[in-house]
Amino acid sequence: MSRLPVPTMPAPPVCVVGLGQLGGSLAAALVAAGRPVTGWDTDPAARAAAASRGVTIGRELSGVVVLATPIPALGTALDDLQVDGDATVTDLGSVKAPVLAALGARFGTRFVGGHPMCGTERSGHAAADPELFRGARWAVCLEPDTELPRWLRVAELALAVGAEVVPVTAREHDDAVAAISHVPHLLAAALAAAAADAGPLALGLAAGSFASGTRVIGSDPAFVTAMVEGNAGPTAAALAAVRAQLERPWPELVADGHAVARRAGDHRTLRVPLDRAALLALGRAGGAVSRRLAAFVEGWVPEEPAASTAP
């Protein structure tokens, strides 16, 4: 594969605000990848845990600033911190249109929304894991006015920790996660509640297998409720779509469901130019940027075309 003879520049600094499970994992993963990371958390224990993993604790933020707090805290996460006027700001929240509305108003086109599709039932800095993002898909929002160089900076961060980047608009993201993440939480809750109504015998027979099937429920109902209510419109629409499916004859429904599960394994690798339309088309086709964008020049011309996969 030939490489363009472009001069390289060092990667911009990365700052992570909020050092719980997601932020702590990201900071640790970047340190493991040899990247200097500045971090901050209002909790001294979270700061100490991050410092022990090689994160520099500080309040002066520049380069790419990752807001890794819960969504309700995004608005105050930067209070008492100094943020460079040219910093690119991103977040890790599970819903993107409301966050874009709030942070876009504050940071303009310096804001690029993001959402790594990972995380576990656990939370807090003790659950930080530098391998958390490996193989995960990470939505990075590409709106009509997003500055492509800033989008590339955020995408590069995701690739650096082993994730694959899905270029997507905030609205498309929210519709998609309603279907694949938020509705499954509601279905799991409805299934568990209905099984409990069916009586202890049902739960007793389910011991084991049912517990893993309802793992998606997780451990914090307040978090799940905030998530589905924070994406209420798309989640209600996606739930209605599932309910419509459930009215179909079972043989058709089962056959279609299986066909989707089988398709999920297909993929191929192709090259995609780094322009907005081509990147969004890749995401809409089910693909992701999967290879590292290695060179840092004005506007982030990569050493090689972005290699991408589509299912």
Add this chain to the structure above:
Amino acid sequence: MSRLPVPTMPAPPVCVVGLGQLGGSLAAALVAAGRPVTGWDTDPAARAAAASRGVTIGRELSGVVVLATPIPALGTALDDLQVDGDATVTDLGSVKAPVLAALGARFGTRFVGGHPMCGTERSGHAAADPELFRGARWAVCLEPDTELPRWLRVAELALAVGAEVVPVTAREHDDAVAAISHVPHLLAAALAAAAADAGPLALGLAAGSFASGTRVIGSDPAFVTAMVEGNAGPTAAALAAVRAQLERPWPELVADGHAVARRAGDHRTLRVPLDRAALLALGRAGGAVSRRLAAFVEGWVPEEPAASTAP
């Protein structure tokens, strides 16, 4: 723990008809537990695989005869085989009332229905695993006319391979598995079909996490369709119950679902007398017989009272 000074007798012979994943696993697990097993399958390759695991291949069946074929083949599974007139007959099918109607008419009170709550996406003798049943719950049907000594023979078999026995009637079983197993298959199919309708972007973002969430779909739609249609009444009722749950306000629904998931971890150990009413009460309370019934005397008086757990 004091033991009753009862004489012991050797366990009755076990015969397994159908040596695919479930039957092959059971035969292998019993051999591993030091029990002589006779097996039969119409497929010479399945017979050879079982023989290589120490199963005696033969057509003369006595003791406990386990029918481990798919439900549609149960009626012809014993064609060309010689079954002792006093043999206890059991099965491993995922629905119990229709099987009881068919095999109860043929074998009378010698038939005791069973259903181990395990199995994977794989099938066939190559998927046999002697550890398949360890820790699984195994429903063993106790109808008003079931002969308790025969029920105990089947229960002992399940305990011998590491399962826990849930005493249950066929009808109660079918209602319970509709709620915990058959409806989840339909929900998973509806979720996958709706996500596919939402477009490739949704499936692309779901890569990985969604695949595990839809694992319940398995690999054989015909098998799933036969399962839900074979338990159509209870499955339709359980599906209606889930749909009713989905009409509730999300915060209530999520809170209730989480409460069920939390409860699933609770358990305690107690002793239960070996009589029909006490055993069925244990099952209805969500419990299972978890300890081996070790002594074999007339009527299977155990060396110690059955130890049982309830969630």
